[in-house]
Amino acid sequence: MQRSKLDVLVGLFVLIGAAAILFLALKAANLLTLNFQSSYNVTARFDNIGGLKRQAAVKSAGVVVGRVDSVTFDDKTYQATVTLALQSSYKFPKDSSLKILTSGLLGEQYIGIEAGSGADNLVAGDRIQSTQSAVVLENLISQFLYNKAAEPTPAQGNK
Amino acid sequence: MKFLENLGFGLRSYLAGLGLGARLFVRLVLLGRVTMRRFSLVRDQIHFLGNYSLAIIAVSGLFVGFVLSLQGYYTLQRYGSADALGLLVALSLVRELGPVVSALLFAGRAGTSLTAEIGLMKAGEQLSAMDMMAVDPIKRILAPRFWAGVITLPLLSAVFSAVGVVGGWMVGVLLIGVDEGSFWSQMQGGVDVWSDVGNGVIKSVVFGITVTFVALLQGYEAQPTPEGVSRATTRTVVVASLAVLALDFVLTAMMFSI
Numbered sequence: 001m002q003r004s005k006l007d008v009l010v011g012l013f014v015l016i017g018a019a020a021i022l023f024l025a026l027k028a029a030n031l032l033t034l035n036f037q038s039s040y041n042v043t044a045r046f047d048n049i050g051g052l053k054r055q056a057a058v059k060s061a062g063v064v065v066g067r068v069d070s071v072t073f074d075d076k077t078y079q080a081t082v083t084l085a086l087q088s089s090y091k092f093p094k095d096s097s098l099k100i101l102t103s104g105l106l107g108e109q110y111i112g113i114e115a116g117s118g119a120d121n122l123v124a125g126d127r128i129q130s131t132q133s134a135v136v137l138e139n140l141i142s143q144f145l146y147n148k149a150a151e152p153t154p155a156q157g158n159k
Numbered sequence: 160m161k162f163l164e165n166l167g168f169g170l171r172s173y174l175a176g177l178g179l180g181a182r183l184f185v186r187l188v189l190l191g192r193v194t195m196r197r198f199s200l201v202r203d204q205i206h207f208l209g210n211y212s213l214a215i216i217a218v219s220g221l222f223v224g225f226v227l228s229l230q231g232y233y234t235l236q237r238y239g240s241a242d243a244l245g246l247l248v249a250l251s252l253v254r255e256l257g258p259v260v261s262a263l264l265f266a267g268r269a270g271t272s273l274t275a276e277i278g279l280m281k282a283g284e285q286l287s288a289m290d291m292m293a294v295d296p297i298k299r300i301l302a303p304r305f306w307a308g309v310i311t312l313p314l315l316s317a318v319f320s321a322v323g324v325v326g327g328w329m330v331g332v333l334l335i336g337v338d339e340g341s342f343w344s345q346m347q348g349g350v351d352v353w354s355d356v357g358n359g360v361i362k363s364v365v366f367g368i369t370v371t372f373v374a375l376l377q378g379y380e381a382q383p384t385p386e387g388v389s390r391a392t393t394r395t396v397v398v399a400s401l402a403v404l405a406l407d408f409v410l411t412a413m414m415f416s417i
Contacts, residue, residue: 021356
């Protein structure tokens with residue numbers, strides 16, 4: 001009787017430990033949203049990817065439809081080559097366009113994909129032609145300051 | 160001349176201790192299959208090491224989660240990013256505090272009792288008596304304890320992390336009033352199953368091996384006197400804690416720098 005009671009207690013302990021690992025995997029790391037679905041890779045070239053990283057989301061209309069698979073530098077064109085893994089269940093026309101966006105003002109960057117109107121869909125290995133680079137805050141600020149300096153001040157105009 | 164003799168003796172006994180430790184470790188690892196076949200011995204030890212440590216691990220985890228949440232909120236709200244509190248709590252617990260703090264607690268709670276038990280068995284000449292009866296004390300006494308410790312610590316540190324996350328949620332969401340949705344969604348967006356949770360589990364397996372082995376070695380090597388056992392118990396805590404912290408640095412550098 002004593003033996004089987006010990007078995008129950010040890011079983012309970014192992015169960016609690018397994019439940020804790022499961023809780024961490026499901027609730028903290030959200031294993032459920034990991035896509036074990038098949039995906040297809042398409043590439044795109046960007047002049048500037050800003051702070052885009054591997055595993056960044058690819059969103060269409062705000063819904064995650066894929067992930068960034070890899071980011072490499074192409075020393076022939078001096079552009080960044082980004083490989084996207086799009087979920088097989090989602091199809092996009094060949095003339096879709098990509099934009100690097102930021103969630104919130106200082107949030108992390110992701111790729112927005114806007115569907116085109118072509119009849120053919122993207123297949124694995126395709127290259128998306130129409131891309132728009134990330135907005136680099138420093139360039140924006142320097143452009144703004146440059147414009148400010150260029151325009152005549154109102155005080156001088158009145159004299 | 161006397162000095163050289165002392166130096167030589169010290170070096171020799173140090174090397175002998177190292178050799179004994181290495182031999183014991185290899186034997187314990189090789190005995191894994193045999194030990195698992197007599198699982199009732201391992202089960203008794205899991206009960207002793209695991210079930211009795213569960214309370215201290217869970218309570219410590221809860222309070223570490225509380226404190227992390229309070230301190231994290233204090234820092235994060237300066238940058239207006241209190242929403243990332245869940246991410247901060249979960250990442251610190253899963254990657255670092257869960258494995259390390261539970262290994263330190265395990266060394267204090269379970270490692271010392273292992274050392275004292277084996278040291279007293281040695282002092283009472285029970286180990287020699289077993290040898291006389293052709294029962295291998297390493298196989299019968301040390302191996303089940305070793306494998307029980309290796310199984311138990313990862314489970315304990317998972318419990319520590321999970322309870323800590325819940326504790327962080329209690330303070331962060333219920334007490335301070337961080338938005339519950341962003342607490343969980345930031346956490347789920349930033350914690351990766353393999354590179355964060357998985358590596359945390361790997362760390363705790365390594366710590367389980369380290370702490371249990373140090374405790375067993377200290378007990379096995381203890382001077383068979385009351386004083387010797389008490390010294391061995393102290394050494395268990397010191398050596399195991401330092402080994403855990405040093406190994407933690409090495410493991411972290413290896414895992415997360417890639």
